[in-house]
Amino acid sequence: MSTHKPDIKEILRQSGNSITKPRLLIFDLLVGQEPMTMYQLYDKTKNQLDRASIYRIVDLFEKLGVIQRISSGWGYKIELSDKFAEHHHHLTCLSCHRVTPIAGEEMEAFVTSLSKQHSFRAIGHQVEIQGYCNDCEATASSSVRV
Numbered sequence: 001m002s003t004h005k006p007d008i009k010e011i012l013r014q015s016g017n018s019i020t021k022p023r024l025l026i027f028d029l030l031v032g033q034e035p036m037t038m039y040q041l042y043d044k045t046k047n048q049l050d051r052a053s054i055y056r057i058v059d060l061f062e063k064l065g066v067i068q069r070i071s072s073g074w075g076y077k078i079e080l081s082d083k084f085a086e087h088h089h090h091l092t093c094l095s096c097h098r099v100t101p102i103a104g105e106e107m108e109a110f111v112t113s114l115s116k117q118h119s120f121r122a123i124g125h126q127v128e129i130q131g132y133c134n135d136c137e138a139t140a141s142s143s144v145r146v
């Protein structure tokens with residue numbers, strides 16, 4: 001399935017925002033990456049940008065639908081939206097806060113039929129399954145034994 005991925009420069013231009021180096025840098029740092037926290041993103045910029053600028057860019061990208069937030073623990077992580085990444089769902093570990101992207105084809109048909117039942121035209125969805133990853137399960141069960 002070949003899908004046309006929109007161009008970040010095109011999105012900025014069409015929304016009346018200028019194409020700046022910091023904006024392109026933040027976008028590049030998110031391409032092909034797993035969801036990351038603002039701190040992880042800041043870390044990746046290697047002091048090329050200050051925190052305030054990163055927050056402003058992330059805020060703009062969210063408004064433009066370039067990125068999406070996933071809740072994680074008390075905070076959130078960000079990743080590129082379905083426009084730029086293959087559509088997927090998430091497994092969120094409540095203990096280590098690792099967010100794992102997963103497929104789950106069956107979900108698509110389910111969402112479509114559920115929306116239809118409610119006379120609703122769905123244009124997107126986010127699915128986040130919360131629980132404990134294998135590593136955290138193993139740690140938890142071994143500490144119980146102690």
Ligand SMILES: [Zn+2]
Pocket residue numbers: 093094095096097098132133134135136
């Ligand atoms: Zn975990």
Ligand SMILES: [Zn+2]
Pocket residue numbers: 087088089107108125127
């Ligand atoms: Zn889906």
